[in-house]
Structures are given as structure tokens and as C-alpha cells.
Amino acid sequence: MHADVAAPDEVLLEPVIWSLFSVGGFITAFLLPVTLFLLFFAAPFHLWPFDPAAYGTFLAHWKEPLVRLFFFVLIGGSLFHGTHRLKFMLMDAGFKGPAAEALLDLILNGVAIFGSLGALYYALRGWLF
Amino acid sequence: MADSEVVFRVSRYRPESGGRPTFQEYRIPYRSDMVVLDGLNYIKDHLDPTLTFRWSCRMGICGSCGADVNGRPRLTCGTYIRDMRKGAVTVEPLSNFPILKDLVVDFDDFLDKLASVRPYIVRKDWGDLSKEYTQYPEDVDAYRQQSLCINCMLCYAACPVFGASPEFVGPAASALALRYIRDTRDDGAAERLARLNTKTGIWECTFVGECSVVCPKEVDPAAAIQTLKFLATTRHMRRLLMPGSASR
Ligand code: SF4
Ligand code: FES
Numbered sequence: 001m002h003a004d005v006a007a008p009d010e011v012l013l014e015p016v017i018w019s020l021f022s023v024g025g026f027i028t029a030f031l032l033p034v035t036l037f038l039l040f041f042a043a044p045f046h047l048w049p050f051d052p053a054a055y056g057t058f059l060a061h062w063k064e065p066l067v068r069l070f071f072f073v074l075i076g077g078s079l080f081h082g083t084h085r086l087k088f089m090l091m092d093a094g095f096k097g098p099a100a101e102a103l104l105d106l107i108l109n110g111v112a113i114f115g116s117l118g119a120l121y122y123a124l125r126g127w128l129f
Numbered sequence: 130m131a132d133s134e135v136v137f138r139v140s141r142y143r144p145e146s147g148g149r150p151t152f153q154e155y156r157i158p159y160r161s162d163m164v165v166l167d168g169l170n171y172i173k174d175h176l177d178p179t180l181t182f183r184w185s186c187r188m189g190i191c192g193s194c195g196a197d198v199n200g201r202p203r204l205t206c207g208t209y210i211r212d213m214r215k216g217a218v219t220v221e222p223l224s225n226f227p228i229l230k231d232l233v234v235d236f237d238d239f240l241d242k243l244a245s246v247r248p249y250i251v252r253k254d255w256g257d258l259s260k261e262y263t264q265y266p267e268d269v270d271a272y273r274q275q276s277l278c279i280n281c282m283l284c285y286a287a288c289p290v291f292g293a294s295p296e297f298v299g300p301a302a303s304a305l306a307l308r309y310i311r312d313t314r315d316d317g318a319a320e321r322l323a324r325l326n327t328k329t330g331i332w333e334c335t336f337v338g339e340c341s342v343v344c345p346k347e348v349d350p351a352a353a354i355q356t357l358k359f360l361a362t363t364r365h366m367r368r369l370l371m372p373g374s375a376s377r
Contacts, residue, residue: 010323014332015365018358088335096293 017084017109024081032078068123076116083108135159135210136217137168139180142228150228153177154217159210165198165218166205169232182232189345192279195286196232197221202286202343223286225295236282242298243280245324246306251317262314275308275353277346284340284350290333297333298325300340300350307353310360319364326361334358 042048061067087104095104134156142150157171166184173180184194187206194205199219210218226234284300291297306325310318325331334354341351 008324008327008329010326011328011330011332012365015326015358015362018332019362019366022359022362091293092289092335092337094293 017080020077020080020112021084024077024079024084027074027077028081031074035074063127065127068127072116072119072123075119076112079112079115083112133159135163135168137172138217138219139169139172139232140221141180141231142222144230150221152219161211163210164206165196165203165208165210165213165220166194168210168218169205169220180232181230190279192281195223195281195283197224197286202283204281204283204345207345223282225286225288225292226282234282236280238295239280239282239285239299239302242302243305245298246302246309246321247317247324248302248305248309250309250312250315251320252314253316264313268313271313272308272311275304275311275348278304278308278348278350279346281345283343283345284348287339287343289337289339290335294329294333296329298330300334300344300354301348303331303334303357304348304350304353307357310357318360322357322361322364325357326365331357331361 038048087101087108090104091101137155137157138152139155140150141153155172155176157168157176166187169180169182170184173182182194182196182205184206185191186193189204189207192204195202196205197203197220198205198208199213200221202223205220220232222228222232222234226236226238229235278301280301282301285291288297288300291299303325306321309315310321331354334351336351336355338351341349344350
């Protein structure tokens with residue numbers, strides 16, 4: 001006989017972290033490779049119409065709030081995705097248990113949060129302050 | 130007509146004598162149309178009546194004949210011996226479950242988990258029970274894939290997360306929760322998502338995906354869990370941002 005079992009308490013943080021991870025997955029899978037290719041391969045290796053004043057052009061575009069927002073989301077999203085994925089890879093590899101998971105959360109979420117704050121600082125610097 | 134022999138290495142465990150499971154070898158006549166369950170039944174009928182295993186339908190419907198065959202969870206009635214690598218066929222009880230005897234494992238824990246996601250239609254108001262609750266083909270299409278689950282437990286045997294954290298609600302119970310959430314006659318989505326949005330719920334899943342690889346009915350429980358994560362997150366966000374809104 002299997003009576004209904006009392007449901008455990010709902011969690012508050014996991015859905016939020018997972019949504020950042022999920023959006024970050026999209027960014028990491030699509031936007032990051034394209035951005036890295038354009039900035040670090042296509043331009044220097046002349047695969048793209050090469051602009052000798054590329055840095056100046058980039059700097060001019062960097063003033064646009066949308067460009068800053070793009071890079072902030074790109075870096076923050078990739079960090080949240082990467083650290084969440086790394087946490088679960090380490091857990092699958094045997095780094096399990098409440099203490100180990102708390103340590104992973106602290107270090108990896110810390111990296112993602114501080115990295116995103118750093119990206120936010122550079123996105124706002126010279127624009128808002 | 131049997132044209133050769135095949136060796137079966139079968140895990141034996143007798144609870145009354147304690148100790149660890151051991152392997153016993155049997156040589157059985159081989160025909161190219163034999164499935165692993167045929168081999169086990171040959172052993173039971175002709176060589177060793179004490180060998181204990183579950184089966185019923187012999188056609189991939191009842192879900193009772195699962196075992197680890199050559200290290201991978203499979204339905205023994207759907208696994209041809211000719212498709213195995215040359216040499217012995219090794220048959221063990223499904224991993225990650227307590228063994229009751231030989232190849233028979235204890236699923237009680239799964240039944241509790243299944244009950245916790247309410248695998249039936251929940252309605253706030255049954256209304257007029259004499260009227261039909263119509264289902265159009267597109268309504269059925271929404272949950273057909275998850276409704277194919279036969280509770281064979283191969284997905285739990287393949288899941289390393291369930292192996293490491295037995296309290297994880299697991300693939301099949303999650304897929305069945307989604308089956309009822311997607312049913313247009315059902316009002317129980319909020320309760321199920323509340324159950325799954327817990328420490329032992331869907332967030333334990335690290336998307337290894339082995340459950341979907343071994344599933345014999347193409348239920349794709351890994352995808353079901355990802356869909357549930359999305360549904361649970363939207364419900365959670367809605368409740369955080371609009372506390373007065375409906376909980377579904
Ligand atoms: S989801 Fe697939 S593998 Fe899991 S119990 Fe159902 S039919 Fe079996
Ligand atoms: S005997 Fe029924 S599924 Fe194999």
C-alpha cells in the first residue's frame with residue numbers, strides 16, 4: 001500500500017539559478033562562439049573585411065548602451081552557465097554530499113556573481129560614472 | 130532447431146543465505162531468434178528451477194522483465210542474443226535497486242515517488258460525471274509520448290544521479306508528472322510542480338541523458354525533466370513577481 005507521501009518543502013533559489021543557467025546555455029552555445037570568432041579570428045586573420053581602425057571602430061561602438069548590454073549579458077550568461085555545468089560535472093565525478101555541494105556553490109556561484117559584477121562595472125564605467 | 134550453445138552468466142542472490150550476489154554459468158542451446166528472456170526461461174524450465182526473475186507479456190508491454198544485460202539495462206524480452214557481443218551473456222539485476230532474490234529487485238521506493246506526483250487526473254471540480262470529457266487527437270498528442278511509459282525502471286537503473294542520491298524523484302516519475310500536467314482534463318499542475326520544485330525533485334537532474342538512451346518506449350524522460358524545469362521556473366517567477374496570481 002502506497003499512501004500519498006507528504007511533499008518536501010519547495011526550494012526558492014534553484015529555479016532562479018537554473019533560469020540563469022538556461023539563458024546562459026543559449027548564450028554560450030550560440031552568441032559566445034560567434035563573438036569570439038568575429039573578434040579573435042575573423043578580423044586578425046583577414047577572414048572578414050579588415051578595418052585597420054578596428055579598435056577605434058569598436059571603441060566608438062562601445063559607447064552604445066546596447067553594445068555594453070550585449071557584452072554584459074554575454075559574459076554574465078556564459079559564467080552562470082559554465083559554473084553551473086562545472087558544478088554538476090564535479091558532482092557526477094563524485095564530489096557529492098551537503099558539505100561538498102555547499103563548497104562548490106560558494107566557489108562557483110561566487111565566480112559567476114563576481115565575474116558578472118565585474119562585467120557590469122565595465123559596462124557602466126564611462127557611461128554612468 | 131538449435132545450431133550451437135550460448136553461455137549465460139546469471140547473477141544469483143539468495144536472501145536467506147546472506148552474503149553477496151555470485152555468478153552462476155549455464156550452457157543453453159542457441160537459436161538465432163532467441164531473446165535473453167528465452168534463455169532465462171530455458172534455464173528455469175530445464176536446468177535450474179530455483180532461478181528467480183520477473184516477466185509476463187514477452188512483448189515489451191508489461192515492463193517487468195528489465196535486467197542489466199552485459200552491463201546495460203534492457204528489457205530481456207526485447208534483447209536478441211544475436212545482438213550481444215560474442216561470448217557469454219551476463220545477466221544481473223537492475224542497478225541502483227535493492228535485490229530481493231536473483232534478478233528480482235525492490236521497486237517500492239519508486240511507487241512512493243510515483244504516488245507523490247499524483248499520476249492520475251486531478252480535478253478541482255468533477256462537475257457533471259455523466260458528460261464526456263472530450264479528447265481530440267491533438268490533446269492526446271500533447272502527452273502521448275510520456276503516456277507510453279511502462280514503469281520498467283530501466284531509466285532509474287541507468288541514472289547515475291539516482292544511483293548517488295536515491296531520494297531523487299527520478300526520470301519515470303517526472304515523465305509521468307508531465308504526462309498529467311499536459312492533459313487538458315487535469316487541474317493538478319500546481320501540486321505536481323510544487324512537489325518537483327524541491328530538494329529531491331527535478332533540480333537533482335544533471336542532464337546526463339542516459340535515461341532517454343536506455344528507455345525502450347522512447348519516452349525521453351530527460352527531455353520531460355527539462356520541460357518540467359522550465360514549467361517550475363515560470364511558475365516560481367510568476368509567484369515571486371505576481372504573488373496574487375494563480376499558482377499554476
Ligand atoms: S521512462 Fe522509459 S525507461 Fe523509464 S520506466 Fe518509463 S518506459 Fe521504462
Ligand atoms: S516481459 Fe513484459 S516487457 Fe518484457
